[in-house]
Amino acid sequence: MTAGTIAPATGKLGILTPGLGAVATTFIAGVENVRRGHGLPIGSLTQMATIRLGRRSEKRSPLIREFVPLATLEDLVFGAWDPIPDDAMTAARHAGVLEPRDLDPVADALSAIKPMPAVFDPAYVTRIHGTNVKVGKTKRDLAEQLRQDIRDFKARHGLARCVMVWCGSTEAYLKAGAVHQTVEAFEAGMDANDPAIAPSMLYAYAALMERVPFANGAPNLTVDLPCMLELARRQQVTISGKDFKTGQTWMKTVIAPGLKARMLGLAGWYSTNILGNRDGEVLDDPASFKTKEESKLSVLHTILQPELYPQLYKDFSHVVRINYYPPRGDNKEGWDNIDIVGWMGYPMQIKVNFLCRDSILAAPIVLDLALFSDFAARAGLSGMQEWLSFYYKSPMAQPGLMPEHDLFIQQTKLKNTLRHLMGEEQVTHLGLEDA
Ligand SMILES: NC(=O)c1ccc[n+]([C@@H]2O[C@H](COP(=O)([O-])OP(=O)(O)OC[C@H]3O[C@@H](n4cnc5c(N)ncnc54)[C@H](O)[C@@H]3O)[C@@H](O)[C@H]2O)c1
Secondary structure, eight states: OOGGGSOOOOSEEEEEEEOOSHHHHHHHHHHHHHHTTOSOOTTOHHHHOBOOBSOGGGOBOOBHHHHSOOOOGGGEEEEEEOSSOOOHHHHHHHHTOSOHHHHGGGHHHHHTOOOBOBOOOTTTOTTOOOSOBOOOSSHHHHHHHHHHHHHHHHHHHTEEEEEEEEOSOOOOOOOOOGGGSSHHHHHHHHHTTOTTOOHHHHHHHHHHHTTOOEEEOSSSOTTOSHHHHHHHHHHTOEEEESSBOOSHHHHHHHHHHHHHHTTOEEEEEEEEEEEOSHHHHHHTSHHHHHHHHHHHHHHHHHHHOTTTOHHHHTTOEEEEEEEEOGGGTTEEEEEEEEEEEOGGGOEEEEEEEEEEEHHHHHHHHHHHHHHHHHHHHHTTOOEEOGGGGGGBSSOOOOTTSOOOOOHHHHHHHHHHHHHHHTTOOOOOOOSSTTO
16 A cells, blocks of 8 residues: 555544543543644644654654644544443543533533443443443344444444544453454354453444444453454454553653663562542452553563563562542552662662643543544555554554564654555664764
């Protein structure tokens, strides 16, 4: 595929989010504000980043959105499902992320977004008790209802294309089993109401069947399954995941490559967080936390490669804690204590105290994933999109390969993929002349 054959971004793009909680409403309200000229889309590469093209001496650095044919913010239409029936304005107020000064001017647009009844099962998310829920005899019935919702949403708003970004709660920990190995087994499993098929998988199945790209913002397996990979390839649609890389893990993927680049050792990394939003409440359930913990723990080993550097990184301790602490709401506080080792084995410590706003960091990621997934679809890509691993805590990787966690390698992958798709040369950063 070359630049000449990428379909243009004409018409409206629907962004569907299963989940209309803190992240989804902060994302939607932010886009509505930016459209009206209030506020900047800070944190979004698609809106604010430039991309260098050619040699440094050429001095060509357009904005990504001027280089790549992306849908514009004016062309976006939002839709969601949630077991809680609150419209987006009510949900945003409840989430308490954005101030009234940023919500009130876009109240009309937010109030108009009412969540469609969700496919929800309290066995997978124990802390939420929703009433806005679909009923169906089998999981297949439920998936078919979601497919109908997608078609209706497209028709109602006259959309040219849709993408789906999972912004729903973290589901209970699941390991891939026999039912997830092939599309055939998965479909038989839906007919038999197999308990290993979680609601998020039904959304993913519905999206792929409707040829809607799917991006997974939570650590649930969802599309990180052989059956979904097979379906995505068969339907020629893209998937990516998993778990938005926002606060503490983003920091890890910045600091750990720095330690490794300087060949400094690591004895241990202790991370703890307090968080008081609904996500924190859901993660207070050990089954949901286990899903998150797996996602957070995988990062350091893959970056530091103890198998290549046993003297520096063998057997370091890595502990991650999240504590639900209501007074903080969405304003998470994280502490990291990093025990590092230098010349002659002398110990040193780094302390990071990050007062972060979770959804403020996640919202631009939702926007970028939606726009890049839509672009990838128009560029004829399908299956797993490793170049989007920049945005994920627990990136998907081809079978047999380690996922790439280093933020700077991920950024290079992302930008080089854009250059490649647009028919520009890769930037290699070769240390010769002006390359
Ligand atoms: N905010 C961040 O920085 C961040 C980072 C990484 C991942 N995440 C993940 O993003 C997701 C959303 O986070 P949030 O802070 O908005 O949480 P939230 O609790 O505010 O919102 C999640 C919403 O999903 C809904 N939901 C649950 N099950 C559903 C289903 N089956 N179908 C449709 N909706 C469903 C809930 O009712 C809730 O309204 C969580 O899984 C979280 O772990 C967030």
